Amino acid sequence: MDAATAKPSLSMKPSPSFRLRNGSLNALRLRRVFDLFDRNGDGEITLDEMASALDALGLGADRAGLEATVGGYIPAGAAGLRFGDFEALHRALGDALFGPIEEEEPGKRGVDDEDEGDMKEAFRVFDEDGDGFISAAELQAVLKKLGLPEARNLATVQEMICNVDRDCDGLVDFGEFKCMMQGITVWGA
Incomplete structure (x- = not known):
């Protein structure tokens, strides 16, 4: 086959x-x-x-x-x-x-309800306790499940949080998560 x-x-x-x-x-x-x-x-x-x-x-x-x-x-x-x-x-x-993805006209879509829903679902994967925030402990738990070496050191995980934590509260809220995800570009994709 x-x-x-x-x-x-x-x-x-x-x-x-x-x-x-x-x-x-x-x-x-x-x-x-x-x-x-x-x-x-x-x-x-x-x-x-x-x-x-x-x-x-x-x-x-x-x-x-x-x-x-x-x-x-x-x-x-x-x-x-x-x-x-x-x-x-x-x-x-x-x-x-x-079903197959329907092709869209270039520039037609922005962040719409489906994109927002996808981001909320991705956020919920990390927000294990459902409190609306991603803590260093939650991020570390997800990274451990994925077997990533960054999970071994809490200081490394806290630094990852600080890189997107605009209000410096030690937590990532959905707005910060969304800004981070929207800012990601993939070279050569």
Whole structure:
């Protein structure tokens, strides 16, 4: 079965934020996910790395199902998915789960209700206690779940908070989070 005819089949409920409407945010998020899954940093995600990452996120997929879904996107002779292959898999899964993205006229969209909703959902991932703020402890907990080395040092996490904390209260509110996310640009995307 080739990538064009492979039917995505992971048996998990899709999140509405699977595919953000904002292209720059989606490209950045996808690159970060790729880098998290690529544990050894060799530029390819093997099936073992993907299974391990999904397990760590609590989204475990059985090996046969994962191989059936992902296998068609791994080029012949490659050990795993390269970033372009990962993008194609993500796009195919998004199309299968939500339908194809409709092309828009350039400059037509700004930050609309869907973008705002995507950002609120992303904010809630970090705001674990639901108080409307991201604390250093909450950010550290999420970074730990993702297996990122920055999570080891609370001072590093506090510095990350300070970089976006405009009112210097030691917390990131939704407005600060939104400004940070809107300011992200992806070079070469």
